[in-house]
Amino acid sequence: MGSLVAQYGAPRAVEAIRTRTLPPDFVAKQAQLERPPNLTSCLNAWYTRLAAANPAADLEAGQRAGARLIIPGSTEWPTQLDDLGRSRPLGLWVGGNADLRFSCLKSVAVVGARAATSYGCHIAAEFAVGLSELGWTVVSGGAFGVDGAAHNGALAAEAPTVVVLACGVDVSYPSAHEPLFAKVREKGVLISECPPGVHPTRARFLIRNRLIAALSRGTVVVEAAIRSGALNTATHALSLNRHLGAVPGPITSAMSAGCHRLLRERKAVCITSPEDMIDLVGALGDDLAPQVRGPAVPRDRLNEPTKRVLDAVPTRGGAGPASIAVTAGMSLDTTLSALGGLAAAGYIERTSGGWRLRKQPAAYRKASDSAALEPPPIPEPDPTDIPPPPDDLRASEVSP
Amino acid sequence: MGSLVAQYGAPRAVEAIRTRTLPPDFVAKQAQLERPPNLTSCLNAWYTRLAAANPAADLEAGQRAGARLIIPGSTEWPTQLDDLGRSRPLGLWVGGNADLRFSCLKSVAVVGARAATSYGCHIAAEFAVGLSELGWTVVSGGAFGVDGAAHNGALAAEAPTVVVLACGVDVSYPSAHEPLFAKVREKGVLISECPPGVHPTRARFLIRNRLIAALSRGTVVVEAAIRSGALNTATHALSLNRHLGAVPGPITSAMSAGCHRLLRERKAVCITSPEDMIDLVGALGDDLAPQVRGPAVPRDRLNEPTKRVLDAVPTRGGAGPASIAVTAGMSLDTTLSALGGLAAAGYIERTSGGWRLRKQPAAYRKASDSAALEPPPIPEPDPTDIPPPPDDLRASEVSP
Incomplete structure (x- = not known):
């Protein structure tokens, strides 16, 4: 029906159905389609519907x-x-x-x-x-x-x-x-x-x-x-x-x-x-969804060696720099320098038994499989002291 | 470390770390990498770890x-x-x-x-x-x-x-x-x-x-x-x-x-x-998941014109074949033949007001947007009377 109206217009299509006579070139064209429609059966159905149609009543x-x-x-x-x-x-x-x-x-x-x-x-x-x-x-x-x-x-x-x-x-x-x-x-x-x-x-x-x-x-x-x-x-x-x-x-x-x-x-x-x-x-570049991001934690701003040293500091008791260096897999020099920065930033503290994580109300859980950790307490690390690593910069941005 | 062991074997790697002297051609090769590692810092870290290692104690x-x-x-x-x-x-x-x-x-x-x-x-x-x-x-x-x-x-x-x-x-x-x-x-x-x-x-x-x-x-x-x-x-x-x-x-x-x-x-x-x-x-063609399919309903076995006629039969009251033909958009001949088949199969019944759907305990809901319909009651349609359409054959198979 769509083809018929597109090719001959609605008035001629109605006329063709009323007279049960489809234009011969339309019939020829449809027969060439890959799956030719059964035009006789179509025409019968259209005729039945046309006979029952009452356009004036519909408009009213x-x-x-x-x-x-x-x-x-x-x-x-x-x-x-x-x-x-x-x-x-x-x-x-x-x-x-x-x-x-x-x-x-x-x-x-x-x-x-x-x-x-x-x-x-x-x-x-x-x-x-x-x-x-x-x-x-x-x-x-x-x-x-x-x-x-x-x-x-x-x-x-x-x-x-x-x-x-x-x-x-x-x-x-x-x-x-x-x-x-x-x-x-x-x-x-x-x-x-x-x-x-x-x-x-x-x-x-x-x-x-x-x-x-x-x-x-x-x-x-x-x-x-x-x-x-x-x-x-x-x-x-x-x-x-x-x-x-x-x-x-x-x-x-x-x-x-x-x-x-x-x-x-x-x-x-x-x-x-x-x-x-x-x-x-949406339009390209116009209606972009903001990327979903996890919460940023202060730890993100530490550079990689400092993070590894932090992870090697025990929660309870205490450990000496040499033992921490072995656990972290870092050299003693790097470990000593990172421990100094972490202590200044309030992440760790020195006790009689050595270095340990600073106690805080919401405990900093060590050895965590997930990155959604409780942030350490104030004071926050001084960015000039422990600069944020360029690789981690994106991850530390909070989504808007 | 992986490269070092792969190239020189574990004993020579340990020796290199103990003496803090990496093989010169290893150093040269690493320097050619796109992101060359800081070998001095690596060597320091390995040295610290090696000093703390006690393989005999580990094995024990x-x-x-x-x-x-x-x-x-x-x-x-x-x-x-x-x-x-x-x-x-x-x-x-x-x-x-x-x-x-x-x-x-x-x-x-x-x-x-x-x-x-x-x-x-x-x-x-x-x-x-x-x-x-x-x-x-x-x-x-x-x-x-x-x-x-x-x-x-x-x-x-x-x-x-x-x-x-x-x-x-x-x-x-x-x-x-x-x-x-x-x-x-x-x-x-x-x-x-x-x-x-x-x-x-x-x-x-x-x-x-x-x-x-x-x-x-x-x-x-x-x-x-x-x-x-x-x-x-x-x-x-x-x-x-x-x-x-x-x-x-x-x-x-x-x-x-x-x-x-x-x-x-x-x-x-x-x-x-x-x-x-x-x-x-899994292996190709070996461990295939069965395709998830919806429940098959007896209606699936009807051919397309019969389905359309069935949908045009009212739930209440009744309708004559001409009116059903118009609603279904089918010719009167096809409609009459489909009505006969549907009545024989128990889908519909003839009342004083014309054809209507057969009443049944779980009502066959008409004009449904979803295909999950209640099946009509027994007797089921005789497959020789209303053959299943080949196009719908797959859809009517129940998943194992």
């Missing part, structure tokens, strides 16, 4: 429901839908006060399971708030679970949000989302390919998903079981060369299994924050 | 502790350590009844945070049990948290496990793991580069990590904060061209942030089960 119902019909070329038409090629929708019904085209310029699809866990709903809402506050519009399908949480998050951040329905824009499906859809009409838009009054079917959900993927710059799957409509949207996003992200979750949760499969097959990027997603879909 | 202490010393060439030496090049250990102290070389032939390193969450400990233990039951040895560092849970899981599955220590094999660090180490001596091996009696230091933990990575075919990080010793092991695994996996977790958990970063940077493969890990490290 649309007007009553406060919905407008836009087509390619309308000022509100989102041109990114052109990427759908032959399956670009012929028109869209739009309800709501926001401008669809403008809303979708910088938009992210947040999708996931209807049977989402509280974790999935929490993440969806948090992401929607974060994306909205950073100037991005949330596109989703208005369903229970992740979709609803995402729309509600965007509305909570007072941002427009786009609901892509699989039924008429005047039909509330699911009906419990009636209040949500009312709020979206106020601040965002509800859109659908179906004329007003049409109820959703499984097929309509699946073809609807391509619109969610095509409207947004990228799709993030928050939670999805192995068989899930959200993975269908993900597939559309990939085939449209849109960015795809997946939020990981506990591997014990069946609702994260679809996300993990996308990650495992390297189809999706691992997304742990709204900033990660914007890093993916 | 090892014998008392029931530990053996192995070197490259020993029958128990794991030759995969050769991949470490110059930083290959000069020798290893081994305690325990298992054979180190044999234990590590098929082995996976399970590493992670000491401050692991209950989720991390649970996953580590489950993975260790799974890997052990599939014939793989678990290698880890014997620390609190993930390491300990992994070793305990392997022991619970009555499999040998390899603990790589940063202290002497007779030293229990952490001391609370004394009973664990006793069990490992019974069924597995404890190994260390350090002679008996040596206590751990931070530097020893970091150099120990390269052994964990080098001994195993791949490393899986179960939980790791952004700054974590486990990430150090992961870096070693990558630089040794070993496989690297990371287990995802909730993005709200700081203890999974390191794993998520590895996934995000595509350094690690997303691992959700022991089978996933074996798929990664």
Whole structure:
């Protein structure tokens, strides 16, 4: 149908269906395709639908429901839908006060399971708030679970949000989302390919998903079981060369299994924050996510030989410089000089038994496998005394 | 030191250090390296350590502790350590009844945070049990948290496990793991580069990590904060061209942030089960993970037109064939034939108002976004009547 309308325009396409006579060169061209469609069966189906269609009544119902019909070329038409090629929708019904085209310029699809866990709903809402506050519009399908949480998050951040329905824009499906859809009409838009009054079917959900993927710059799957409509949207996003992200979750949760499969097959990027997603879909060098860093500890500012000497100083008792030098694997000269610096900086102290770590309220744990150590007490080391090593400079910066 | 021993053998290396005179051609060769080492400072450090060394006492202490010393060439030496090049250990102290070389032939390193969450400990233990039951040895560092849970899981599955220590094999660090180490001596091996009696230091933990990575075919990080010793092991695994996996977790958990970063940077493969890990490290085509599949539902066996007609049949009331044909977007002929098949198979029934879905205890939810639907009641569709479509055949197989 998309090919027919693209080639001959809508009026001639309608005429061809009404007369059950397709243009001969169209038939010839379709027969040359790699997987030629069964045009007779198509024509029969189109004929049945055309016979039941009542465009005037649809337009009137649309007007009553406060919905407008836009087509390619309308000022509100989102041109990114052109990427759908032959399956670009012929028109869209739009309800709501926001401008669809403008809303979708910088938009992210947040999708996931209807049977989402509280974790999935929490993440969806948090992401929607974060994306909205950073100037991005949330596109989703208005369903229970992740979709609803995402729309509600965007509305909570007072941002427009786009609901892509699989039924008429005047039909509330699911009906419990009636209040949500009312709020979206106020601040965002509800859109659908179906004329007003049409109820959703499984097929309509699946073809609807391509619109969610095509409207947004990228799709993030928050939670999805192995068989899930959200993975269908993900597939559309990939085939449209849109960015795809997946939020990981506990591997014990069946609702994260679809996300993990996308990650495992390297189809999706691992997304742990709204900033990660914007890093993916944003302009190069413009919307970069800050790199996640661990906390910096004063120890980072010590140079390598000094660190090794510090690690060789015992917590209890005490040790002489020679014994410390052996443990640290350093020469005696270097050890003596490092011990002096460490003592001046307050890391260690000299007792009758030799050098030991300075006692402090939160004990400096020695021999730690992890770098997340308690910092030593004030006074901090004098940077002119023990200069920070250039190699470690990056690691000692605190992330903003 | 590795270069010196590799080039001149251990006795000449010791002699060079004792006399503080390095062979001139060794000095010349080292000076040509891209980052030439400070040989004077090295020599001083080695001299200090040599002066404090007492090999005879070490061997005696090892014998008392029931530990053996192995070197490259020993029958128990794991030759995969050769991949470490110059930083290959000069020798290893081994305690325990298992054979180190044999234990590590098929082995996976399970590493992670000491401050692991209950989720991390649970996953580590489950993975260790799974890997052990599939014939793989678990290698880890014997620390609190993930390491300990992994070793305990392997022991619970009555499999040998390899603990790589940063202290002497007779030293229990952490001391609370004394009973664990006793069990490992019974069924597995404890190994260390350090002679008996040596206590751990931070530097020893970091150099120990390269052994964990080098001994195993791949490393899986179960939980790791952004700054974590486990990430150090992961870096070693990558630089040794070993496989690297990371287990995802909730993005709200700081203890999974390191794993998520590895996934995000595509350094690690997303691992959700022991089978996933074996798929990664196992022999090609030999140890493949079964593909995760959703549950198969009888609806899968219907062909595409029949599915579309089924979706167009209402739950309540009833609809005539013409109306169903329009909703389904199918021709009337196809619709009538599909309705007959669906009725015979028990999916739908005819009422005074037309066709509707058959009532059943667990309601067949119509207009569902997800594919995880309740199956229709018996009788199941007769496969000869409604043949399964070839395209859907794979999707309808249940995973073993």
